[in-house]
Amino acid sequence: MSHPTARPVTASSHNSWSSISDTVSGGSPERKVAFEDEEESHVVEESSSESEVEDGVASRCHIFVEAPGDCVELIDDDNATNNDYFLRVTLFDSGEDSRARKVVIRNGDTSEEGCGPSAECLSFSESAAIELVRAASPEDIIGRTTIGFEDLSEIQSCSSTNLIVRELYHPTSWRKVGTIDLRFVVIAQLSEFYHEALGGPLRNARQTKDVMIIGHRGIGSDEQGSRIRENTLLAFNQAAKYGANAVEFDVFLTSDKQPMVYHDLQITASYGQSVTLPITALSKEGLTAMDETSRSRKDRRHHQARSRRSVAPVALSKNSRRATSFVTYNRCESSLGLLRGNSSSEVEQRSSVINMHDGLPTLRCVLEGTPNSLGALVEIKYPTPETVRRFPSRSCHSRNTVVDVILQDVVNFGMSQERMFMFSSFDPELCVTLRRKQARFPVIFNVWFGYEDEHDNTEVDFTDVRSANPYAAIDFCVATELTGICGEVNWIMNNKEWAKECKRKDLLLYTYGEENSTVEGVDTQIRRLGVDGCIVDNINRFKSVKDSPEVEEEALTEVIVGRKISFSPDRIVYGQLIIAAVEVYRSAREPSEVRTFARPFVDLSE
Secondary structure (H helix, E strand, O other), X not given: OOOOOOOOOOOOOOOOOEEOOOOOOOOOOXXXXXXXOOOOOOEEEEEEOHXXXXXXXXXXXXXXXXXXXXXXXXXXXXXXXXXXXXXXEEEEOOOOOOOOEXXXXXXXXXXXXXXXXXXXXXXXXXXXXXXXXXXXXXXXXXXXXXXXXXXXXXXXXXXXXXXXXXXXXXOOOOOXXXXXXXXXXXXXXXXXXXXHHHOOOOOOOOOOOOOEEEXXXXXXXXXXXXXXXXOOHHHHHHHHHOOOOEEEEEEEEOOOOOEEEOOOOEEEEEOOOEEEEEHHHOOHHHHHXXXXXXXXXXXXXXXXXXXXXXXXXXXXXXXXXXXXXXXXXXXXXXXXXXXXXXXXXXXXXXXXXXXXXXXXXXXXXXHHHOOOOOEEEEEEOOOOHHHHHHOOOOOOOOHHHHHHHHHHHHHXXXXXXXXXXXXXXXXXXXXHHHHHHOOOOXXXXXXXXXXXOOXXXXXXXXXXXXXXXXXXXXXHHHHOOOOEEEEEHHHHHOOHHHXXXXXXXXXXXXXXXXXXXXXXXXXXXXXXXXXXEEEEOOHHHHOOOOOOOOHHHHHHHHHHHOOXXXXXXXXXXXXXXXXXXXXXXXXXXXXHHOOOXXXXXXXXXO
């Protein structure tokens, strides 16, 4: 049985969304890699495809090697410049017929716009020898080190880090001369059943000129004032009612290997005192309990503050009075609550916005509880090294396990559907893992350029050149055959040449951010940059079919009916306030803000 290999992805050869039920074979363009001949000392250009090397190998180690000037630190460099030396990497694969491959990595000139730092994405199944060579004399080796597949597998089994630091030693005196930093991931093959289900090439599809409008965590994130809690079944189904063709949501793996839909990498609850824990250290049951405790506490503070204010009687419509008869509210048992990332003071400041909430769903619940026509952009969360340092006792599964469990859920509970899938992550090694384990679904690399000084490294590892250097990100996506890049809209609008470079490299370009909340902002991106998709809040402004006037009230009724909680007068008042807020919102909407977009995704049903 052969290893599932990744096929090169180009924007011109396929549509960005893939359905499980639709695969059509495509081309496999090759990329040029600089190899050094085994018998001759000169460097020759060979046509190579990493997927060809990977055939027949169950597991492989993938390493990302930067230019020597960026990843090598010498103890005594004698004032040497970056151009005085280069890296020579020899890769060994298991098997009698496997030939050693040598790759040369030099310091590139990054002074010109559009030029990223030199780097290589390499793979092997046995070992790799790395030599730092003096440029003036290729036979003069400054230092060398080796890395083995088993050594890296052992490191990965007990740590979630993707960074290793190896010491460089002089080849004759064995004196330490420096260190080299490497990023790595060991990728194991899926079981035969899932390999066959997810194998094969990315499909070629009919093209569409319509921009892809994707609901951000449903109908919008909590920070943007969404009335319905983000990343919930209620939010996803409401987005479908608004006419959205896809939603973006965050998935992570709990300690008991349950794929849960949740955004933050940690959660805080009060059990006499405030307790903050990483979500990956919690089981599904533990996370649900902490989430309910946290939301109950915030709701209690919010409604105690509201009760101190005088509330004028509100005239309700007949339909509103009918819906109110179902309204209940239980501060302890209900799964309502939790404004993600907001303090209680911030919640009170937003008293004009009534939020309807739902509990934390699993990935399976989302696949089974939403319409098959609703596309899924699944962002997989994985902790950065900084997050691991902050929570040293945390539990975290390997990238292999995370990807395996999520892909298994997609196959088991979405295989018979026509749903469109796409995966994304801020973690480069997780993107590589997704790409190498399957060839059915597109993979997008998420970036956050321009905000390195404003945010810490807990969500994005800005110490990684692929997440910090825009052109290094492009080169990484091309080298690892990812589908495209998703970045913050304001930065992209201010760096149009970078966006054009993405297009020149046949990478799809997606955006997220506050500018995507307006129709004008999305129109500007389409006209000036030709973006392929926008992840938007306020999805109702971009819906393809206008909803009925009762759509918000219908959603509220669904929440209420599903609760089955005891009835009391104070809860009626709270329900009346919700209905009133919904009516105010409905009457305040500007018709001019609502724009009808064409169906943004290719309809593959025939």
